[in-house]
Amino acid sequence: MSNKNTEYGVELRNVTKRFGDLTAVDDIDLAVRDGEFLVLLGPSGCGKTTTLRMIAGLEVPTDGTIEMHGSDVTEKLPQKRDLSMVFQNYALYPHKTVEDNLRFPLGKMDITEEEATEKVEYATELLGIEDLLDKKPGQLSGGQRQRVALGRTIVREPNLFLMDEPLSNLDAKLRVNTRSELKDLQQQLGTTTVYVTHDQEEAMSIADRIVIMDDGQIQQIGTPQEVYKNPANEFVASFLGEPGMNFVQTAASSNGSVHAQITEPVDLEVSVEGDVPHSKVGVRPQDVWVGPGNSPGAPRDNGYVEISKMRLETIDPLGHSYELRLERGDHSIIALSDDVPGQVGDEVDVAFNRSSIHVFGENTEALSVKP
Amino acid sequence: MSVISQTKQRYDNLTIKQKEVYLGYALILPSVLLVAITLVYPLLYNFYLSFTEVPLTPAESPEWIGLENYMTLISDPDFLVALRNTFIFTLFSDIGATVIGLGVALLFTKEFFGRRLARGVVLLPYIAPLIASAFVWQWIWDPTYGVGQFFFADLLGLYDSGTDLRNSLTMVIVFESWRYFPFAFLLILARLQSIPDELYEAAKVDGASRWARFRDITLPELKYVIATVFLIRWIWNFNVFADVWLFTRDVPVLGVFVYQTGFNQFEQGIAAATSMIMLVFLMLFVAIYVTWVIEW
Numbered sequence: 001m002s003n004k005n006t007e008y009g010v011e012l013r014n015v016t017k018r019f020g021d022l023t024a025v026d027d028i029d030l031a032v033r034d035g036e037f038l039v040l041l042g043p044s045g046c047g048k049t050t051t052l053r054m055i056a057g058l059e060v061p062t063d064g065t066i067e068m069h070g071s072d073v074t075e076k077l078p079q080k081r082d083l084s085m086v087f088q089n090y091a092l093y094p095h096k097t098v099e100d101n102l103r104f105p106l107g108k109m110d111i112t113e114e115e116a117t118e119k120v121e122y123a124t125e126l127l128g129i130e131d132l133l134d135k136k137p138g139q140l141s142g143g144q145r146q147r148v149a150l151g152r153t154i155v156r157e158p159n160l161f162l163m164d165e166p167l168s169n170l171d172a173k174l175r176v177n178t179r180s181e182l183k184d185l186q187q188q189l190g191t192t193t194v195y196v197t198h199d200q201e202e203a204m205s206i207a208d209r210i211v212i213m214d215d216g217q218i219q220q221i222g223t224p225q226e227v228y229k230n231p232a233n234e235f236v237a238s239f240l241g242e243p244g245m246n247f248v249q250t251a252a253s254s255n256g257s258v259h260a261q262i263t264e265p266v267d268l269e270v271s272v273e274g275d276v277p278h279s280k281v282g283v284r285p286q287d288v289w290v291g292p293g294n295s296p297g298a299p300r301d302n303g304y305v306e307i308s309k310m311r312l313e314t315i316d317p318l319g320h321s322y323e324l325r326l327e328r329g330d331h332s333i334i335a336l337s338d339d340v341p342g343q344v345g346d347e348v349d350v351a352f353n354r355s356s357i358h359v360f361g362e363n364t365e366a367l368s369v370k371p
Numbered sequence: 372m373s374v375i376s377q378t379k380q381r382y383d384n385l386t387i388k389q390k391e392v393y394l395g396y397a398l399i400l401p402s403v404l405l406v407a408i409t410l411v412y413p414l415l416y417n418f419y420l421s422f423t424e425v426p427l428t429p430a431e432s433p434e435w436i437g438l439e440n441y442m443t444l445i446s447d448p449d450f451l452v453a454l455r456n457t458f459i460f461t462l463f464s465d466i467g468a469t470v471i472g473l474g475v476a477l478l479f480t481k482e483f484f485g486r487r488l489a490r491g492v493v494l495l496p497y498i499a500p501l502i503a504s505a506f507v508w509q510w511i512w513d514p515t516y517g518v519g520q521f522f523f524a525d526l527l528g529l530y531d532s533g534t535d536l537r538n539s540l541t542m543v544i545v546f547e548s549w550r551y552f553p554f555a556f557l558l559i560l561a562r563l564q565s566i567p568d569e570l571y572e573a574a575k576v577d578g579a580s581r582w583a584r585f586r587d588i589t590l591p592e593l594k595y596v597i598a599t600v601f602l603i604r605w606i607w608n609f610n611v612f613a614d615v616w617l618f619t620r621d622v623p624v625l626g627v628f629v630y631q632t633g634f635n636q637f638e639q640g641i642a643a644a645t646s647m648i649m650l651v652f653l654m655l656f657v658a659i660y661v662t663w664v665i666e667w
Contacts, residue, residue, distance in 0.1 A: 058572050079578035091573035095591035104587070108578030152577070 008067075009034045009160060009192040010055055015064035017050050024050040026216035027064070032194055033209075037186050040196045041203040042213035043239070048196045049164055051213070055194060056162050057081050068160070079108065083160035088168060090149040092137035098148050099133040105156045123155040126185070143174050150182070154189060161186070161193040167202065179206050200240055204228070212236050234364040237282050243323060245282045245358070246333045248307075256370075258359055260352075262308040262331045268352065269305050272359050272367040280360045287353035288335035290324055292342050304351040312346045326350055414650075420643035427637055440644035450645065453628035457649075460544055460615070460624055461608040467548025469601050472555025473593070476563055479556075497553035505617035508546050512537045538621035546618055547608065555600045562596040563589070598665045602657070609653050625649050 010032040017025040025047040032038050040048035053059040054066060057078035065074045073081055084105065092101050102123060106116040124130050127147045137145055146166065153161055166182075167175045183206050186193050197203050203210050204224040212219045212227060212235075219239075220232035231237035237245045250258055251265035256275040259265035272278055289304045290312075300306075310326035310333065324335045326348065333350060341348050359367045382390070421440055423433035444450045475493060479486065496504065511519040514535045524532040536542045566588065574584045612626030623631070625645060633642030 056572075056576060058575070078572075078576045083576065085573065085576045087569045087573055089567065089569055091567065091569035093570065093574075093587060093591075095594075096587070104574075104579070105577035107583075152573075156577075 008032060009036075009069060010194070011067045012051070012055070013065050013067070015051070015054060015061045015066065017047075017054060017059060018062045023216050025054070025061075028213075028216075028218050030211060030218065030221075032192060035190050035192055036208040037183065037193045037195065037206060039203040039207035039210045040194065040213060041200060041207075041210050042198065042219075044198060046213040047216040048198075048211075048213050052162055052164055052194060052196045055160075056083060056085050081160070082158050083162055084153040084156055084158045085162040086149050086153050086164065086166040088165045090137075090145050090166075090169075092145060092148055092152070094137050096136070097133065098129065098135055098137070098140075098151075101137070101148060102151050102155050105152060109156065119155050119157070123151045126154070126188075127151050142170055143178070146170060146178065150185070154185070154191075157189075157191075159192065161191050161195075163193065163195045165197055166195075168197070168199070175202070182206065200242070212239065214239070230366070231282075231358065232366055234280065234282070234360050234366075237358055237360070237366070241284055243285050243334045243336070245284050246288065247280045247282050247360075248331065248333075250278050250281055250359070258357075258369075260307055262310075262328055266305075266307055268354065268357055269371075270354055270357050270359070271370050273370055276367055277362050278359050278367055279362050281352075282358040282360060283352045283356060285323070285334045285336040287356035288333060288337075289349075289351040289353070290326065290335045290337050290341045291349045291351070293347040293349060299351075303354045305354050306349060306351045308350055309347050310350050312342055312344055312348050315340055315344060417643045417646055420640055421647045422644075423640050425639035425643075433640070436640070440640045441648075443641060444644055444648065449623065450628060453623045453625050454648075456540055456622060457609060457624045457626075459540060460547070460611070460622075461605055464544045464547035464551070464608055465601055465604045467544060468551040468604055469555045469597060471548060471552035472557075472600070473559050473597065475552065476556050476560040477589075479560055480563055493556060494553045496550050501550075501613060502617060504550060505546075505614070508618060509537060512542065538619050540622050543615055543618055543622050547611070547614055550614065551604060551607075555597075555604070558596050558600050559593060562593055566592045595665065602660055602665070605656065605660075606653060609656075610649065 008031040010030075012028060012030040014027055014029065015025060016023065016027050028047075028051065030051070040051060042048045050059060054061050057073070057076060057080075061074060065072055067073065068081060093104065096104065099120065102120045103116060106119060109116075111119075124133065127150060129144065129147050129151060132140060132144055132148065137148065140148065146169070149166070153163075167178055170178060179202055195206065207224055209221060210224055210227050211221045214235050220227050220236045222230075227236060228240050231240065234247070238247070248260045248262060251261040253259050253265075254275075256271035256273065258268045258270050258272060258278060258281060260268055260281055268281065289299065293309060308328055310328040310331075312324060313327045313332075314323075314325040316323040316325075318336075322337050322340055324337055324341075326333045326335060335350070354371060357369060359369050361367050382393075385393070420433060422435060422437060424436050424440075425433045479490060479493075483489075511517050512535075514520055514533050520532070520536075523529045524534070530536070570588050570592075571584055574588055579587065610626055611624060612630060615622055615624050616627055616630070625648075629642045629645045629649075632638045632645065
């Protein structure tokens with residue numbers, strides 16, 4: 001039996017995977033804590049699925065090692081790793097009934113027929129799919145198939161669940177419902193789960209910790225709040241949030257103070273610790289204030305600092321608010337606003353919330369900011 | 372009013388749906404005529420001939436003799452041998468070609484160096500002209516000069532040197548399996564390549580062995596294509612003439628029997644009756660097969 005006392009269920013050390021000339025995963029270190037719900041998030045081609053498949057044993061790393069509960073499994077076959085996996089298209093066996101699909105993983109275990117039946121019954125009750133047992137996958141709806149695939153994953157009660165975009169084939173509403181059920185299920189069973197998705201909202205809502213990947217490398221690991229509030233670099237900052245973060249070039253300055261440069265340098269009244277060279281500031285659209293051009297100015301009392309006058313280019317109503325696109329010269333800023341500050345073509349005042357300004361260094365890394 | 376303008380008037384008064392129906396009939400009419408002339412008429416005429424004695428000169432008409440041709444056939448040992456041969460030949464050459472085709476197709480699911488070239492080579496038996504293949508095979512198994520004879524009898528001692536294998540039913544079955552396995556291979560490979568990898572990966576994660584993956588995923592996914600290949604080959608093999616005739620004159624199957632009876636002995640009534648019996652057997656087989664095996 002595996003030792004459940006180790007803090008880390010799965011550990012990847014210096015893992016690299018190359019396919020010919022393409023480096024899909026580039027020297028990553030990753031430790032999955034026992035019992036946690038870890039989400040690998042990133043754009044397509046970032047290496048998240050390859051990482052998952054290496055944990056599953058469906059791909060063998062080109063370099064590096066993978067350990068599970070302290071023992072090296074790098075070269076072990078998937079069936080020897082005590083894990084189960086949900087595939088993007090569910091991969092239900094089309095010629096078997098739901099019951100036989102659920103029973104299939106049990107066939108390879110050293111248990112009696114009665115025990116197998118009990119396990120199948122437990123899983124079907126947990127997922128509420130008792131009515132589907134005699135049907136074939138082709139007769140099921142997308143949501144039902146997804147449940148059966150989950151059932152097949154949990155029936156064996158493995159040490160680790162792996163899920164490769166399991167909700168991406170469901171329609172929007174079902175996806176939202178299912179993801180909270182999935183989270184509940186995982187908490188109920190307490191099984192370590194590694195979950196791959198490209199949907200940041202899904203990742204935010206479901207994860208204990210999120211691993212953000214790009215270009216084969218891990219960009220940041222943290223709780224959903226951490227990665228959103230304190231992005232480690234420009235990539236994470238721009239990838240999370242919808243619409244994405246605004247970036248503005250900074251002007252050279254001394255003693256760590258930060259000046260945004262849209263037309264002429266504007267003092268943002270924040271500074272970076274240690275007087276490190278910086279190149280950009282980032283502000284989320286929610287933290288941009290837009291006011292009519294003849295207004296008395298930005299609400300300084302609320303911590304806003306005025307940036308520039310800009311032209312209101314588009315107004316997109318989103319229902320709960322408006323998405324505004326503002327331009328000045330080559331610069332473009334997106335703002336989310338509760339009301340419309342003017343008409344398209346008007347000159348408006350634009351201000352940033354000082355407490356929400358991110359500053360990035362010359363290598364795109366986030367710098368710590370003093371107010 | 373002229374007839375033409377009356378007809379046109381009547382046509383114009385039809386609903387769109389009725390016009391479409393007439394258009395449909397008009398479009399299939401050429402095919403229906405073609406089938407009627409080349410299939411239906413000969414079939415019915417053959418059915419009629421099977422109850423007659425057909426004179427050698429076209430000036431006389433066939434003489435109605437009722438079931439006598441059929442009576443002659445079921446007491447004719449040559450016919451019974453041909454019938455038996457046909458069943459054995461059809462069954463085993465069909466199984467042979469399908470199993471070899473499946474095996475070779477499975478080899479092609481993995482990437483390997485020169486796969487495209489190998490795929491082309493595998494198709495050769497099917498592409499090569501029958502007459503060439505048949506003669507090459509005759510030479511290979513020639514009891515005096517044949518390379519097959521040299522290798523299997525002289526070198527390996529698997530059978531007595533000088534034995535002529537060419538005239539056996541077994542060799543015809545081997546020849547036919549070899550010649551048509553690429554057909555099974557092509558269809559099976561096409562289906563194999565469309566089985567999603569995810570299924571195999573899921574099975575691996577679920578702990579299934581290689582054999583279990585073949586039995587539980589590959590075979591069920593291939594069921595219909597294998598069943599279809601088997602059915603098509605069965606129909607072709609049952610009616611076989613040229614393949615057997617060119618390879619050996621010593622293995623009478625029903626196709627050969629019909630040819631010899633009709634065009635060597637000029638017993639065309641009996642030949643017609645034999646064809647009818649073949650047709651009935653084939654129809655029975657297809658009906659049973661489609662009902663119970665393919666479950667259409």
